[in-house]
Amino acid sequence: MIAYNKTWLANLLLQNEVKQDLQNGCITDAEFKAIAAKYPVGFYTPNLFVRVGLFILTCVIISFSNGLLTLLLASTDLIETPAWFLVLGIFSYAALEFMVNSNHHYRSGVDDALLFISACLFATGFAILFYHNKAGMYYLPLTGMIFLLNLYFTIRFADVLMATVSCIALLAFVFFGWTRIIPGGLTTVPFIMMLASAGLYWLSFSYNKKVPFIHYQNCLIIAQVISLATLYAAGNYYIIQTLSDELNGGRASSSIPFGTVFWVWTIGLPLVYVGFGVKRKDTILLRTGLLLIAAAVVTFRAYYHILPVDIMLVIAGAVILGIAYGVMKYLKTPKHGFTYAETNDPNLMDHLKIESLLVAETFSTAPSAPADIGVKFGGGDFGGGGSSSNF
Amino acid sequence: MTDPLYNTLHAEGLLSDDSYEKVKQRKQNPLFSVHWELKTLLYLGVLLLTTGLGILVYENIDTIGHQFVLLFIALVCAGSFAYCFKNKLPFHAEKVKSPNTAFDYILLLGCISFITFVGYLQFEYQVFGLNYGLATLIPMLVLFFSAYYFDHLGILNMAIANLAIWMGVSVTPKQLLLHSDFNSETILYTYLLLGILLLIGAYATQHFGFKKHFKFSYQHYGVHVTFISLLAGYFHYYDSIISAVFMLGVFLLAYLVYQDSLKNKSFYFLLLVVIYAYIAISSLVVRMMIQVGDIGSFYLLSMYFIGSAIGLIFLLINLNKKLKAA
Numbered sequence: 001m002i003a004y005n006k007t008w009l010a011n012l013l014l015q016n017e018v019k020q021d022l023q024n025g026c027i028t029d030a031e032f033k034a035i036a037a038k039y040p041v042g043f044y045t046p047n048l049f050v051r052v053g054l055f056i057l058t059c060v061i062i063s064f065s066n067g068l069l070t071l072l073l074a075s076t077d078l079i080e081t082p083a084w085f086l087v088l089g090i091f092s093y094a095a096l097e098f099m100v101n102s103n104h105h106y107r108s109g110v111d112d113a114l115l116f117i118s119a120c121l122f123a124t125g126f127a128i129l130f131y132h133n134k135a136g137m138y139y140l141p142l143t144g145m146i147f148l149l150n151l152y153f154t155i156r157f158a159d160v161l162m163a164t165v166s167c168i169a170l171l172a173f174v175f176f177g178w179t180r181i182i183p184g185g186l187t188t189v190p191f192i193m194m195l196a197s198a199g200l201y202w203l204s205f206s207y208n209k210k211v212p213f214i215h216y217q218n219c220l221i222i223a224q225v226i227s228l229a230t231l232y233a234a235g236n237y238y239i240i241q242t243l244s245d246e247l248n249g250g251r252a253s254s255s256i257p258f259g260t261v262f263w264v265w266t267i268g269l270p271l272v273y274v275g276f277g278v279k280r281k282d283t284i285l286l287r288t289g290l291l292l293i294a295a296a297v298v299t300f301r302a303y304y305h306i307l308p309v310d311i312m313l314v315i316a317g318a319v320i321l322g323i324a325y326g327v328m329k330y331l332k333t334p335k336h337g338f339t340y341a342e343t344n345d346p347n348l349m350d351h352l353k354i355e356s357l358l359v360a361e362t363f364s365t366a367p368s369a370p371a372d373i374g375v376k377f378g379g380g381d382f383g384g385g386g387s388s389s390n391f
Numbered sequence: 392m393t394d395p396l397y398n399t400l401h402a403e404g405l406l407s408d409d410s411y412e413k414v415k416q417r418k419q420n421p422l423f424s425v426h427w428e429l430k431t432l433l434y435l436g437v438l439l440l441t442t443g444l445g446i447l448v449y450e451n452i453d454t455i456g457h458q459f460v461l462l463f464i465a466l467v468c469a470g471s472f473a474y475c476f477k478n479k480l481p482f483h484a485e486k487v488k489s490p491n492t493a494f495d496y497i498l499l500l501g502c503i504s505f506i507t508f509v510g511y512l513q514f515e516y517q518v519f520g521l522n523y524g525l526a527t528l529i530p531m532l533v534l535f536f537s538a539y540y541f542d543h544l545g546i547l548n549m550a551i552a553n554l555a556i557w558m559g560v561s562v563t564p565k566q567l568l569l570h571s572d573f574n575s576e577t578i579l580y581t582y583l584l585l586g587i588l589l590l591i592g593a594y595a596t597q598h599f600g601f602k603k604h605f606k607f608s609y610q611h612y613g614v615h616v617t618f619i620s621l622l623a624g625y626f627h628y629y630d631s632i633i634s635a636v637f638m639l640g641v642f643l644l645a646y647l648v649y650q651d652s653l654k655n656k657s658f659y660f661l662l663l664v665v666i667y668a669y670i671a672i673s674s675l676v677v678r679m680m681i682q683v684g685d686i687g688s689f690y691l692l693s694m695y696f697i698g699s700a701i702g703l704i705f706l707l708i709n710l711n712k713k714l715k716a717a
Contacts, residue, residue, distance in 0.1 A: 049658035313443025321436035
């Protein structure tokens, strides 16, 4: 089971919970200090910048160590077999266990890097291994193996990235299994994928609240996001049509069976997500739904060119601004437990002022601007992610 | 998780009755904040609207005419700025909160439409003639003014990017525009100067206590631009003795930023110093090893990277402790 010290993990959760109360002004500083002293956390967890630095450095160390080892053994046959990657993977894994068990690294960058590298090495090893046995079944055992491997890593280290990969590998395994083994599986595979992702969502959603899984909350959240996305993708009209074209041997078909069903799915499901997200106050459903609305619009536009793209953009921009303005007006005083005020958790993003960098990235254009090297120099370091920074 | 937890804490005497009641109340009516979603929507809305208008104008320039387009853009710009002047809070040298969430985005819309307006004028009527420096200087000044006057960090970042463009344009306008030929030495020194200017700006911001929260942006761009131009200079003059000067520059800057980040407890700049200094030192070591140039030196090089990276890990961990203790 989980590699980290369980008492400390529990204490960490407790401290985070109480810290929120501190920031909301519910408890005093002295009380927080007393609680932190009573429930200590012994992990080595530096801040994000140190974590990034340690991650990079660990990657440097491991890659040069692996290179050196390979060079030393260059004359033997061992390094030409896929087993060599597995051996290197075992080394990294051993280092990881050591760092976690005796040096108590927890999300320090060192353990992240070692976990990442050993997973990559194992995956490469398996990929080469299965590639060598050319029985026409390549993806099926590979995805299965990667799923098991990453599931183990997820259980052992509760890592979000590993959870992501293992979810995707599992769904890919189901997909390849169904299409390769069942005759004519391609026609029924959308429904199987819907079932599989709905099952995955249900599992991760219901286990997220249970106490024994409390350390896996982030992993289960990621599992929810992925399963919601694949549940949508499994019924998306564009994806279905691409698949059925492949079934017909590359000929583009004009219509697909159950076309109406898939159109309803494509347009309706994001709205269902948003609706349930608002009703149950579930951030995951709400945000995934909002993102998928964009996907639905893009899909629709791929088939029906009702309006030219510029008018579409203007209308979309105006509608979005209008909706945002309306919601803000409506929530001027909090209603039904909703507010548009910021929550009090000072988010790490605020320190980096990501939003301002993002604005500079996307909007910085100037008349007759030939050399915007300055933008390239500084802007691209923290792409992605938004923030709630108040300017 | 929640209620039994606080009951225990209360029973253990770690929470006073007063705090316990407060926590209980907060847990009873939790507020669900859609702040983040709304901000994203606003950002997306402005982005889509401006892009759409841009394409619309571009497509229909033949039918609607330039004057109309210019008028429209000017109206959007004037409207946004009028709103901002009307609703802004009084100017102060410290941080001023924006009066409402929409304010920032309306200001952003105003600034972007102003840039578009100037660019359009220049492109269509050559108002500034071949004087490209002036054409980029005016938007830059307006951006800097708006950033300070309305206290908007995003606009400041745009202004800094415009400063870079203005400097790039005014140094070598003809070569760049006519031949699109980058005279690398001129570019190098220009951006070195830009980086140093930004760093001075960061220092001055803090020293005079004028809009202190703008320091991060100046320093962020300044540190990256200066380090990269110094390193670029080192590689540009690789075989000449001048490269030593650039190398010394890297270490001097590293020392200065190091001192500053210790003073301000900034892990981010500390990490940048470590990474850039490491690149500099490693390039020196690699240079040495290449001169030896046999298989033995490759082994040595690998060992160097392993050893130095382990050393740096301990360095980072210790610096982290030092900053926390300071």
